[in-house]
Amino acid sequence: MDELPRGKLKIFMGYAAGVGKTYKMLEEAHELQSSGVDIVVGYFEPHGRQDTIAKSEGLETIPRKTVDYRNSDFEEMDTDAILTRRPQVCVVDEFPHTNIPGSARNKRWEDVQALLDASIDVLTTMNIQHLESLNDQVWNISGVRVRETVPDWVVQQADEVVMVDLTPRALLHRLQRGVVYERAKAEQALQKFFRESTLVALRELALRQAAHEVEHRISNVTVQTRKHHKILVLVTADPKTAMAIRRAKRMGDFLGAECFAVTVQPSGDLSGLPQSDREAVDRHLNFARNLHAETRILEGEDVASAVVDFARRNQVTQIFVTRPRRWSSLPALSRDPVQKIIGLAKDMQIVIVSDREPAAR
Amino acid sequence: MTSEIRRKTPEELLRECQAEEVAGKKGHLKIFLGYASGVGKSFRMLDEARRRRERGQDVVVGAMQPRVPPEIEALLPNLEVIPLKRVDNGAAIDVETLIRRHPVVCFIDGLAYNNPPGLRNPTRWQDVQDLLNAGIKVIASINIQYVAELQKDVEAITGKHVTETVPVSFIKSADEIEIVDAPPEEPTERPAEEQTEAQDREQRLSRLRELALVLAADVVDHQLSEYLECHGLKQQFGANERILVCITPRANIQEMMDMGQIIAQRFHGELTVAYVNQPNISPVDQAALDARLAIASAAGVHIEILEGDDPADALLEFARSRGITQLFVGHSQRTGLSRLVGSPIGKLIRDSRGMDVRVFPQ
Numbered sequence: 010m011d012e013l014p015r016g017k018l019k020i021f022m023g024y025a026a027g028v029g030k031t032y033k034m035l036e037e038a039h040e041l042q043s044s045g046v047d048i049v050v051g052y053f054e055p056h057g058r059q060d061t062i063a064k065s066e067g068l069e070t071i072p073r074k075t076v077d078y079r080n081s082d083f084e085e086m087d088t089d090a091i092l093t094r095r096p097q098v099c100v101v102d103e104f105p106h107t108n109i110p111g112s113a114r115n116k117r118w119e120d121v122q123a124l125l126d127a128s129i130d131v132l133t134t135m136n137i138q139h140l141e142s143l144n145d146q147v148w149n150i151s152g153v154r155v156r157e158t159v160p161d162w163v164v165q166q167a168d169e170v171v172m173v174d175l176t177p178r179a180l181l182h183r184l185q186r187g188v189v190y191e192r193a194k195a196e197q198a199l200q201k202f203f204r205e206s207t208l209v210a211l212r213e214l215a216l217r218q219a220a221h222e223v224e225h226r227i228s229n230v231t232v233q234t235r236k237h238h239k240i241l242v243l244v245t246a247d248p249k250t251a252m253a254i255r256r257a258k259r260m261g262d263f264l265g266a267e268c269f270a271v272t273v274q275p276s277g278d279l280s281g282l283p284q285s286d287r288e289a290v291d292r293h294l295n296f297a298r299n300l301h302a303e304t305r306i307l308e309g310e311d312v313a314s315a316v317v318d319f320a321r322r323n324q325v326t327q328i329f330v331t332r333p334r335r336w337s338s339l340p341a342l343s344r345d346p347v348q349k350i351i352g353l354a355k356d357m358q359i360v361i362v363s364d365r366e367p368a369a370r
Numbered sequence: 371m372t373s374e375i376r377r378k379t380p381e382e383l384l385r386e387c388q389a390e391e392v393a394g395k396k397g398h399l400k401i402f403l404g405y406a407s408g409v410g411k412s413f414r415m416l417d418e419a420r421r422r423r424e425r426g427q428d429v430v431v432g433a434m435q436p437r438v439p440p441e442i443e444a445l446l447p448n449l450e451v452i453p454l455k456r457v458d459n460g461a462a463i464d465v466e467t468l469i470r471r472h473p474v475v476c477f478i479d480g481l482a483y484n485n486p487p488g489l490r491n492p493t494r495w496q497d498v499q500d501l502l503n504a505g506i507k508v509i510a511s512i513n514i515q516y517v518a519e520l521q522k523d524v525e526a527i528t529g530k531h532v533t534e535t536v537p538v539s540f541i542k543s544a545d546e547i548e549i550v551d552a553p554p555e556e557p558t559e560r561p562a563e564e565q566t567e568a569q570d571r572e573q574r575l576s577r578l579r580e581l582a583l584v585l586a587a588d589v590v591d592h593q594l595s596e597y598l599e600c601h602g603l604k605q606q607f608g609a610n611e612r613i614l615v616c617i618t619p620r621a622n623i624q625e626m627m628d629m630g631q632i633i634a635q636r637f638h639g640e641l642t643v644a645y646v647n648q649p650n651i652s653p654v655d656q657a658a659l660d661a662r663l664a665i666a667s668a669a670g671v672h673i674e675i676l677e678g679d680d681p682a683d684a685l686l687e688f689a690r691s692r693g694i695t696q697l698f699v700g701h702s703q704r705t706g707l708s709r710l711v712g713s714p715i716g717k718l719i720r721d722s723r724g725m726d727v728r729v730f731p732q
Contacts (some may be wrong), residue, residue: 149724150609169553172583176400206597213590215608217638217643219551220583227576256726263636327728332719351701351729358629359729361719 010273013128018121020104021134022222024215025202026056027189028175030134031102035064035134038100042068048098051124051131052086052117058188068100077107083109088120091129097129103140105157118159135159137215138202141300142259145252145365150210151202152367161262162301165225172219177208222265238266241320242329243312243346244297244304245272246282246289249331251296253362257329258300260360269323270297270304273315277308313349320357327358397502400546401481402511405582406575411511412438412479412551416445417475418509423448430473431465432492432501435480441453460486465497474664475507482516482534495536512536514582527577542589548587551579584638595693611639615666616685616718618645619655621700622732623662627669629728630698639695644674644688646681682714686721697725700732 023030031054043047050070054064063246071094076089085108091099091201101124106117138147141158148154148280164170175183184195184203202208242257254270261268272279272290279287294304309315320328333347351359404411412435422429431451438446452468454461462485468476483494491497498508501549515524518535526529541547554575591610617623627643634641643666645659666673678684689697701715719727 146609171553172549172551174549174551174586176548178546179548206594206601209590209594209597210609213587213594216549216587216590217610220580220587220638221636223576223580223583227573227580260633264632281671355731357731361727361728361729362723363722365724 016125246286312346619658
């Protein structure tokens with residue numbers, strides 16, 4: 010059992026609902042089945058789309074599991090049943106889905122990890138707006154704060170990422186013809202993600218990400234920079250810290266650089282903080298860990314000097330910080346750590362991460 | 371590659387919008403882009419022909435690939451094909467017949483062909499231009515290896531030189547572009563020497579695939595700017611990373627350029643250098659500035675010279691108009707913290723919404 014190779018993951022990446030990810034995935038499932046592969050559908054979301062539903066026919070489907078939550082029934086993928094059935098390949102729609110509370114795992118991508126661990130190959134679908142590190146850019150572009158996200162490392166671990174493309178114009182036609190959503194939902198959608206400019210921008214994000222995923226899989230690309238760059242991101246209770254972590258981690262991933270998330274506390278732990286700050290710092294450190302950044306709590310009275318000392322000792326080349334709320338006109342007296350870090354770390358690059366708010370329309 | 375596909379200035383785009391309005395409606399061009407033969411461009415395209423036909427549209431096929439796989443063969447009986455015009459030493463699409471027939475949509479499988487001498491145009495893409503000018507909508511396919519401006523990259527990857535190409539400007543003129551993406555087939559278990567060969571092949575295909583995705587992204591980026599410009603909207607968000615390196619006489623240009631080039635390359639983004647003209651600059655500073663600009667210019671990076679009483683305002687205004695996402699600035703080591711106040715950095719950090727500010731040691 011422990012000698013089994015890990016299953017292979019293939020992600021069909023799109024930029025909006027209705028571009029044809031699920032259809033493409035099911036098409037591939039049929040091809041695999043006809044070449045003799047033992048394949049099942051673990052989860053399929055029909056959305057009432059006729060062409061997709063037709064494509065799902067002729068494939069073995071594992072029935073969903075009913076989960077009771079607050080006296081209502083919800084349906085989730087039955088991961089245990091799939092593990093028992095043990096197919097060679099499993100089709101899992103909507104990779105970023107969050108399971109109903111009380112499920113064995115919080116996220117569908119975690120269910121998929123369990124399938125991969127059991128040596129089952131998985132085909133799955135997701136849209137670019139669900140990639141964690143792009144969350145702020147997507148908010149900026151679309152005005153939508155996407156809650157269901159997939160950490161970048163999960164996508165990086167996929168063996169293949171395929172771009173499922175359709176031009177925004179063709180997509181809007183499909184939407185207007187009622188192919189994607191029923192009428193009422195379609196009109197609602199047109200107000201949000203389905204503005205033409207939003208679609209074009211999301212599509213560009215998806216294409217660039219797909220190009221990056223291809224490059225990432227060509228061996229040795231990042232080797233030469235890995236040695237040269239190391240990133241540190243300063244974690245505080247400031248809510249903008251999440252943006253700084255995403256940005257720092259994304260930069261690290263693209264440069265092939267290690268990324269530390271570091272907070273400085275006089276006591277060396279979080280106990281000295283007021284409860285709300287403690288929770289915020291703790292949440293940010295957890296968030297960083299979930300993105301596979303290494304976290305540290307440094308002991309020190311002075312945030313700036315502790316961060317810069319740590320950075321020097323660890324050969325950090327770039328420090329990411331959130332934008333200070335105010336920029337003091339007398340920096341010598343400034344208690345703002347960012348301003349002090351810039352003054353102290355004269356041998357490093359300091360990146361002040363911008364707020365990315367939804368563009369006004 | 372980004373230098374050839376540089377985004378246009380807002381003024382250029384506005385002129386284009388206006389020019390198109392004046393010229394009236396020409397045919398609509400849609401391009402299917404693939405990275406190798408066999409990824410399924412032709413099938414995807416001709417399947418669209420079938421669907422349009424079934425919806426009752428008047429479609430014809432104006433060109434087919436010389437060899438047709440069985441799944442495409444199966445689509446053909448239901449499509450009207452206007453065969454290539456044969457001449458002494460080759461064949462070309464029959465522009466005259468197509469214009470006379472004047473379908474709503476004409477499908478051209480394979481854009482990158484040189485015509486035999488003596489015909490109305492030397493190349494097929496120019497024939498397509500004539501069809502568009504005649505008001506016919508054209509849907510065409512092309513493989514990334516035949517994009518003229520990418521020849522250096524393509525040759526470095528494939529080791530092959532192709533003579534029949536299409537200029538990137540024609541591809542960028544498309545109203546719609548769709549990429550046909552599929553990972554190269556994985557090398558299966560083979561004897562060791564064949565295995566290496568198969569892996570090399572997969573790697574070559576992956577590099578071509580990356581080129582195709584980036585070209586599609588650049589075309590889409592161009593369309594986004596055009597859309598925003600034509601609708602009188604400001605570029606308020608960037609799907610692409612755009613770096614602006616702000617130069618002063620004491621800037622550590624080498625480090626800034628190195629970082630800028632690495633980030634631009636890794637993110638497939640764009641790099642621009644700017645400096646704000648200073649009226650009373652000393653000869654020493656002028657010489658230092660010139661030396662820095664020479665370095666940027668030698669690296670082939672576009673340099674923008676800005677005017678304005680307040681350097682920070684001038685930089686920010688320019689950055690906003692170009693959808694910059696990262697500003698690179700230097701701060702002086704000698705004068706340290708106290709001088710940060712008077713320098714424009716504080717202001718840049720304060721007012722640079724939507725842009726990260728990267729401060730470099732000097």
